[in-house]
Amino acid sequence: MSTEIIKQNPFQSMIDRFNIAADILNLDESIKQKLQRPEKQIVVNFSITLDNGTEKNFEGYRVIHNTALGPSKGGIRYDTAVNLDEVKALAAWMTWKSAVTGIPFGGAKGGIICDPRTLSKTELERITRAYTKALADIFGPEKDVPAPDMGTGPDEMGWLMDEFSLVHGKTIHAVVTGKHLHSGGSLGRVEATGRGVSIITLLALEKLKIRPAKSTAAIQGFGNVGLHSALFLYEKGVKIVAVSDVSEAFYNPDGINIPELILYYNLNNKTIKGYPNSVAIKHEDLLLLDVDVLIPAAKEDVITQKNAKDIRAKIIIEAANGPVSSDADKILHENSVLVVPDILANAGGVTVSYFEWLQNSLLESWRIHQINKRLEDILEKGFETVFRVAAKHDVTPRIAAYIIALKKVAETQSVKEVALEAPQFKQN
Numbered sequence: 271m272s273t274e275i276i277k278q279n280p281f282q283s284m285i286d287r288f289n290i291a292a293d294i295l296n297l298d299e300s301i302k303q304k305l306q307r308p309e310k311q312i313v314v315n316f317s318i319t320l321d322n323g324t325e326k327n328f329e330g331y332r333v334i335h336n337t338a339l340g341p342s343k344g345g346i347r348y349d350t351a352v353n354l355d356e357v358k359a360l361a362a363w364m365t366w367k368s369a370v371t372g373i374p375f376g377g378a379k380g381g382i383i384c385d386p387r388t389l390s391k392t393e394l395e396r397i398t399r400a401y402t403k404a405l406a407d408i409f410g411p412e413k414d415v416p417a418p419d420m421g422t423g424p425d426e427m428g429w430l431m432d433e434f435s436l437v438h439g440k441t442i443h444a445v446v447t448g449k450h451l452h453s454g455g456s457l458g459r460v461e462a463t464g465r466g467v468s469i470i471t472l473l474a475l476e477k478l479k480i481r482p483a484k485s486t487a488a489i490q491g492f493g494n495v496g497l498h499s500a501l502f503l504y505e506k507g508v509k510i511v512a513v514s515d516v517s518e519a520f521y522n523p524d525g526i527n528i529p530e531l532i533l534y535y536n537l538n539n540k541t542i543k544g545y546p547n548s549v550a551i552k553h554e555d556l557l558l559l560d561v562d563v564l565i566p567a568a569k570e571d572v573i574t575q576k577n578a579k580d581i582r583a584k585i586i587i588e589a590a591n592g593p594v595s596s597d598a599d600k601i602l603h604e605n606s607v608l609v610v611p612d613i614l615a616n617a618g619g620v621t622v623s624y625f626e627w628l629q630n631s632l633l634e635s636w637r638i639h640q641i642n643k644r645l646e647d648i649l650e651k652g653f654e655t656v657f658r659v660a661a662k663h664d665v666t667p668r669i670a671a672y673i674i675a676l677k678k679v680a681e682t683q684s685v686k687e688v689a690l691e692a693p694q695f696k697q698n
């Protein structure tokens with residue numbers, strides 16, 4: 271892969287935005303300190319037997335950022351680049367994401383340093399079960415509820431649910447979301463993040479008075495989020511002119527037939543490599559295309575101060591978590607690029623995860639149109655609130671989203687602390 275990823279510290283990017291919003295809100299220093307730091311960070315080491323009979327050790331993390339608004343919630347990432355600072359940033363973003371959209375969860379994230387592409391299905395199952403066992407006292411439907419992220423999906427979530435249930439001696443569906451339907455998953459969760467990205471993209475296009483059928487988009491990443499974002503936008507008439515995964519980036523000015531590409535991807539071991547009817551381009555050039563919408567849907571820090579000035583898209587929809595580093599914010603703003611932040615743009619996933627958790631807890635099963643309608647309502651309200659607060663404070667949508675989230679979490683945290691500090695009177 272030829273993409274040059276300039277490594278920033280994603281946790282520092284989170285802190286930079288946090289500080290701007292906290293200053294606007296005039297947040298008390300002690301609450302600031304508390305909200306910047308995770309409540310808990312756990313590092314686990316475990317070994318599994320590989321298919322060839324050898325033992326291999328793995329390191330995994332679970333960071334619980336904040337639980338003021340409810341049980342902590344957030345995905346688990348399998349990737350060779352996973353590290354504690356990345357997981358800390360991702361966990362904090364989950365806190366702010368749930369707060370912006372009004373989902374009653376706190377924030378957490380997990381990860382294991384591994385390369386899922388080189389591990390067999392049975393090895394992935396053993397890794398997931400060992401990680402779950404190590405964290406069996408942390409996870410729980412009212413405590414900490416994992417979900418998929420990069421490199422994980424319904425298989426891993428099903429194994430996690432099963433292992434957690436074995437440890438606790440009963441079936442506990444609501445401990446994890448993003449499961450297969452047969453393991454208690456929800457309709458609509460697989461595609462929820464991409465559906466949410468497409469809802470937010472259409473709202474952003476409307477803001478700039480660009481008709482979807484007249485618009486163009488480039489999408490970086492063709493995994494769960496990139497693929498579904500591409501499909502839903504294609505269905506709305508947006509011309510997707512470029513897509514990429516790790517193996518390849520390609521461009522077709524006439525528009526890529528996304529359903530055909532998905533068929534190709536599914537028949538070719540989940541890669542877009544070698545897809546005909548398009549021209550190969552350099553990975554880094556996809557980000558600089560002259561399109562209406564750029565959708566980074568892969569990983570953090572792909573747009574930094576190094577390439578921000580060369581971005582030609584009118585709108586960036588942050589489908590990935592943290593794709594724009596804080597040092598690029600000012601440059602993009604000065605160049606009038608509308609950036610819809612991750613904590614709003616990709617919140618469709620956690621929203622439908624919340625629906626899954628509710629269905630599991632209530633022993634219900636909702637219909638798809640009900641799920642999609644509620645998702646749309648929540649995201650439209652989130653979008654409208656973020657842009658209203660941005661106008662009120664004359665800040666970017668990102669800082670507005672942080673203002674909304676910080677205010678909500680800080681107020682709840684303070685109320686809880688006052689309650690804890692109050693003198694306890696003995697009842698006779």
Ligand SMILES: NC(=O)C1=CN([C@@H]2O[C@H](COP(=O)(O)OP(=O)(O)OC[C@H]3O[C@@H](n4cnc5c(N)ncnc54)[C@H](OP(=O)(O)O)[C@@H]3O)[C@@H](O)[C@H]2O)C=CC1
Pocket residue numbers: 273418419420421422463490491492493494495496514515516517540541553567568569570589590591592616617619620
């Ligand atoms: N899954 C979810 O519900 C949610 C995910 N997110 C965020 O969305 C992002 C993507 O997650 P998800 O789709 O689940 O992950 P997946 O593992 O399903 O897909 C990741 C995709 O990104 C590609 N990719 C990785 N690095 C690069 C690169 N440098 N250039 C181009 N493509 C690259 C991968 O390519 P290849 O397949 O070749 O490895 C793959 O296509 C992450 O930031 C995640 O945190 C946010 C909210 C919810």
Ligand SMILES: O=C(O)CCC(=O)C(=O)O
Pocket residue numbers: 343344345346364367416417418419447448591616617619620621623624
């Ligand atoms: O579905 C969830 O609970 C969380 C998804 C996630 O990890 C994210 O939004 O980044």
